[in-house]
Amino acid sequence: MSDETLLRVNLEAAYPGKSILRDVRFELQRGEILGLAGTSGAGKSTLVLSLLGLLPWRGGRVSGEVELDGENLLALNERRLRELRGCKVALIPQSPMTALNSAISLQSHFVEAWKAHEDSGRAALDRRMQDLLAEVQLPSDRGFLRRRPSQISVGQAQRVLIALALLHRPQLIVADEPTSALDPVTQAQIVDLLRRLNRRHGTALLYVSHDLVSVLRLCDRVAILDSGAIVECLPVDALHKASHESTRALLETLPVPLDVLLSFRNSAAPEPLHLVIAE
Numbered sequence: 551m552s553d554e555t556l557l558r559v560n561l562e563a564a565y566p567g568k569s570i571l572r573d574v575r576f577e578l579q580r581g582e583i584l585g586l587a588g589t590s591g592a593g594k595s596t597l598v599l600s601l602l603g604l605l606p607w608r609g610g611r612v613s614g615e616v617e618l619d620g621e622n623l624l625a626l627n628e629r630r631l632r633e634l635r636g637c638k639v640a641l642i643p644q645s646p647m648t649a650l651n652s653a654i655s656l657q658s659h660f661v662e663a664w665k666a667h668e669d670s671g672r673a674a675l676d677r678r679m680q681d682l683l684a685e686v687q688l689p690s691d692r693g694f695l696r697r698r699p700s701q702i703s704v705g706q707a708q709r710v711l712i713a714l715a716l717l718h719r720p721q722l723i724v725a726d727e728p729t730s731a732l733d734p735v736t737q738a739q740i741v742d743l744l745r746r747l748n749r750r751h752g753t754a755l756l757y758v759s760h761d762l763v764s765v766l767r768l769c770d771r772v773a774i775l776d777s778g779a780i781v782e783c784l785p786v787d788a789l790h791k792a793s794h795e796s797t798r799a800l801l802e803t804l805p806v807p808l809d810v811l812l813s814f815r816n817s818a819a820p821e822p823l824h825l826v827i828a829e
Contacts, residue, residue, distance in 0.1 A: 556580045556721060556754050561614030561624070563593075563600045570596045570610070571778045578722070581752040583745070585769035585786070587762055587800060593778045594758050598726045601756075602641060603631040619721060637667045640715035644727035646707035650699040656710055657695035660717065667718050682713040685750075686743060705736040712743065716753070724756045729764055737761075741768050762800050766811050774800065787812060 557578040563571040571593050578584045588594050599605040600612045603623055616623040618639060623631065635641075643649040650659060657679075664675045683690040686709040699707055708728060715723050725744065729737040741764050748755055759765055765772050766786055773783040776796035784792060790808055792798055801808055 554579050556582075556619060557756070558615065558617040559601070561600055561612055561616060563596050563605055563610055563612045565608075565610045569778065571600065574614075574775075574778070574780055576773050576780055576783060578754055578756060580721070581748070581754055582771070583748055583755040583757060583769045585765035585772040586756060586758045586775055587760065587765050587772055588775035588796075589760060589800070592775045594760070594775055595726070597775065598641070598724055598758055601724060602635060602639065603628075633667075636663060636715075636720070637718045638720055639722045639724065640718070640720040642708075642711050642715045642723060642725040642728045644730050646711050646731060647699060647704055649711060650707055652699050655696050655698055656702070659710065659714060660695075663714050663717050678717065679713075682716055685716075685747065686710075686713045688713070704731055705733075705739070708732060708736075708740055709743070712740075712747070716747065716751070719751070720753060722754045722756065724758065726758045727760070728757075729759070729761060737764060738767075744768060762804060763811065766808075767815055786815070 555577050559577070560573075560575045561571060562569070562573060574593075574597060576584070586594060586597070596605065596610065599608060599610070601616055601623070603612075603616075603626070605612050612624055614624065618634070623634070626634075650656075654662075660675065660679050664678075668674070679695075680690045688694070688706060688709050699710075702710070708731075711728075728744075729740050732740060744755060744757070745768055747753065757765065757769055766789075769786055771783060771785050772789065773780050774794065774797045775781070776794075782792060782794040782797045784797075789797070789801065789812075792801065804811065
C-alpha cells in the first residue's frame with residue numbers, strides 16, 4: 551500500500567445460497583471523497599456492512615481483503631474491530647431518526663460514543679462536543695443537548711450523526727445514503743457540509759448513494775456498482791467518457807445534462823445547484 555492509499559478493497563460477499571458481491575475492487579486515497587453509486591439491489595448496503603465487518607452479524611460471509619492503513623479488517627477478531635469502528639473508521643448511517651436511540655438524550659449519545667474509545671474525562675468531551683456541534687451548525691446549549699431524537703428535525707438528526715462520526719477524528723468515514731431521508735434543500739445542505747468538513751479535516755469519505763446528483767456535487771471520483779461488481783471507476787470530471795452501459799444508464803437519469811451539473815460543481819457559487827437539486 552502506498553503512503554497515499556488509505557483503503558484498498560478486494561472482496562466477495564454472500565448470504566447462504568446467494569452471491570451478492572463478486573470481485574469488488576477499488577482504492578481510496580487519503581483525504582479523497584469517493585462516490586459509490588448504483589441502483590437499488592446493486593449490493594451497496596452489503597458492501598457497507600462488509601467493509602465494517604458487520605455482515606456476519608446479518609448471516610453473511612465475506613472473503614478477500616479490506617486493507618485500511620495497512621491492516622486487513624477481514625482478518626481481525628471482533629474485539630479489534632470494535633476498537634477501530636467509530637475511532638479509525640466511522641459510519642454515517644441512513645435513516646437518521648432510526649439510527650439514533652430514541653430512549654436517550656442527544657448528549658447521552660456523545661457520552662456513550664466517547665467512553666467507547668476515550669478515557670480523558672468529561673471536560674475533554676465537552677470541549678470536543680462544543681467544537682463539533684459548531685462545525686455542523688447545531689446548538690450546543692444544555693436545552694438542545696437534553697432533547698431526544700424525536701424532539702429534533704430529520705436534518706438536525708443527520709447533523710448529529712455526522713458530529714458523532716467525527717468525534718474521534720477517524721481517518722475514514724463511510725456515509726451510507728446519508729441524504730435519502732431528507733428533503734431536497736436539506737440534502738444540498740448536508741452535501742455542502744460534508745464537503746467543507748472533508749476540506750477542513752482531510753478525512754477520507756466513501757459516499758454511498760443512488761443519487762447521482764449528490765455524488766457529482768460532492769465526490770472526486772465515482773465507482774459504479776452493478777450486479778455486485780464495480781464495473782467502472784472514473785474521476786467525476788471525466789464521466790462524459792464513461793463506456794460501461796450501467797454508468798451511461800445512470801447518467802441518463804440526471805434531471806439536467808451532465809455538463810450543466812459539472813459547470814455548477816466547478817463554479818465558485820454553489821447556490822444554483824441547490825435549485826437544480828430541488829426541481
